[in-house]
Amino acid sequence: xxxxxxxxxxxxxxxxxxxxxxxxxxxxxxxxxxxxxxxxxxxxxxxxxxxxxxxxxxxxxxxxxxxxxxxxxxxxxxxxxxxxxxxxxxxxxxxxxxxxxxxxxxxxxxxxxxxxxxxxxxxxxxxxxxxxxxxxxxxxxxxxxxxxxxxxxxxxxxxxxxxxxxxxxxxxxxxxxxxxxxxxxxxxxxxxxxxxxxxxxxxxxxxxxxxxxxxxxxxxxxxxxxxxxxxxxxxxxxxxxxxxxxxxxxxxxxxxxxxxxxxxxxxxxxxxxxxxxxxxxxxxxxxxxxxxxxxxxxxx
Numbered sequence: 001x002x003x004x005x006x007x008x009x010x011x012x013x014x015x016x017x018x019x020x021x022x023x024x025x026x027x028x029x030x031x032x033x034x035x036x037x038x039x040x041x042x043x044x045x046x047x048x049x050x051x052x053x054x055x056x057x058x059x060x061x062x063x064x065x066x067x068x069x070x071x072x073x074x075x076x077x078x079x080x081x082x083x084x085x086x087x088x089x090x091x092x093x094x095x096x097x098x099x100x101x102x103x104x105x106x107x108x109x110x111x112x113x114x115x116x117x118x119x120x121x122x123x124x125x126x127x128x129x130x131x132x133x134x135x136x137x138x139x140x141x142x143x144x145x146x147x148x149x150x151x152x153x154x155x156x157x158x159x160x161x162x163x164x165x166x167x168x169x170x171x172x173x174x175x176x177x178x179x180x181x182x183x184x185x186x187x188x189x190x191x192x193x194x195x196x197x198x199x200x201x202x203x204x205x206x207x208x209x210x211x212x213x214x215x216x217x218x219x220x221x222x223x224x225x226x227x228x229x230x231x232x233x234x235x236x237x238x239x240x241x242x243x244x245x246x247x248x249x250x251x252x253x254x255x256x257x258x259x260x261x262x263x264x265x266x267x268x269x270x271x272x273x274x275x276x277x278x279x280x281x282x283x284x285x286x287x288x289x290x291x292x293x294x295x296x297x298x299x300x
Contacts, residue, residue, distance in 0.1 A: 003034040004062065004251050006244070007055030009048050010039040011068040011092070014167060015216050016194040016236065020091060022293065023240025031248040036060060042167060043138055045072040052076045056085060062247045063087045067094035069139060074098065086250045090243040091236070092140050095270040100255050101262075103242040103274040105234040108140045111213065111278065112147025112192075115232045118280050119188060119211055120155045122229065127187035128158045130179050132172055132200060134193035136164035144192045144213065157187070169195055176203045188229075194219065201227040215281060215289060224286045235276040237293070242274055 008024060010017050021037060028035050036055060040047035045068050052063055053076060063080050067073055067089050077087045077097040088101040095102070105111055119129075129152055135141040141164070149159045160183055165172035172191075176199060180186060186208050189200040194214030201210045201222050209229035212219065214236065222228040249258035256266040264272040281289065 001032075003032050004248075005034045005036060005060045006247050007052065007058075007060035007063045008035055008037050009051050009055070009063070009065040010037065011048065011066045012042050012167065013039050014194070016214055018217075019215065019236045019293070020240045023237035023242075024244050025240070026237075027241045027244035027248075031244060033244060033248060035244075043068050043135065045069050049073065049076045053079070056080055056083065060085065061251060064090055064243050064247060065094075065099075066091045067097070068092065070094045071096070086247070086255055088243060088246055088250070090239045093273065095273070098269065100250065100269055101246045101259065101264070101272050101274075103239050103246065103276070105140075105236075105239075106275050106278065108143025109147035109150075111232060111234060112144035112149075113151050114147075114278060114280075115144075115190070115211060115213065116148040116151025116155075118230065118232070119190070120151060122209065124152070124157060124188045124209070125155045126157060127185040128160055128183050129187060130176065130183060130189045130200075131159050131161045132176055132189070132191035132193075132196045133162045133164050134167055134172075134191070134196070141192045148190065148192075167193065167195070169199055172196065172199045173202065176200055180204065197222055197228045197231060215293075220286055220289060223281065223283050226283060230280055230282045232278055233281045233289075234278045238276040242276070246274075 038051040073094045074097045077099055080087045081098055087099045089099045091104040093102040152159055162175045180203055188209045189204055190211040191200055194216045197210055197212035198218045211229055212231045215233050259266045
């Protein structure tokens with residue numbers, strides 16, 4: 001029996017997607033789906049749309065995409081829908097595009113606020129925090145940055161931000177080294193992308209707490225040794241699991257039924273969102289996280 005083919009288009013080829021794709025693969029194996037993963041080397045909406053069109057031309061049964069920009073995918077979603085190919089979004093949403101379902105993080109600004117509140121709880125209420133910024137343009141990066149700065153500024157912390165490092169870890173390292181050397185009264189460092197905790201831990205070498213987002217394998221190691229204080233985990237693996245399950249149900253049952261059994265309204269597609277609850281991860285949770293991810297062969 002032929003396995004349905006799902007075209008999965010992500011926003012770049014960073015290490016973060018190992019975890020998302022582990023969830024996709026785990027669920028696809030159980031549900032009998034075949035996955036075709038595509039992504040541009042770095043954030044590029046035009047390249048994503050071209051990859052999605054190529055998937056359509058090759059006859060995939062459904063599309064799933066990461067909305068690097070929420071208003072950037074209306075045309076390709078419309079083309080797929082007109083061709084009878086269902087489309088869902090994951091990780092980052094495009095709610096007005098016509099996609100039928102979304103699973104992913106809370107609004108980035110709320111994710112940023114969550115980390116800011118945790119830092120304040122940890123006593124980061126004065127001095128200067130250095131903020132490593134991965135992108136000046138990406139809505140996800142901007143939102144996390146804005147939410148974090150909002151909370152920390154209200155607590156009396158001055159935030160010194162880097163320019164976007166364009167997901168270049170060597171550039172990120174240089175920017176952090178230069179900024180930290182010039183800052184007095186540094187009380188913590190934080191970055192908006194998953195690779196930032198490792199970069200910042202190398203720069204401050206235990207002098208101040210390091211915070212961040214996402215759970216890359218190297219971040220687990222740094223949490224375990226105390227070189228990173230904590231990260232907000234948005235349950236990225238669950239994005240893949242829920243996305244694969246939704247696509248499977250849509251293909252078997254149709255969009256209307258698949259949405260209704262999730263308590264969603266087929267006539268209000270923009271509102272059809274599933275947001276797994278995020279969690280704050282410290283060294284205490286590392287053994288549990290290793291066990292969870294090793295089950296899908298993501299983390300050694």
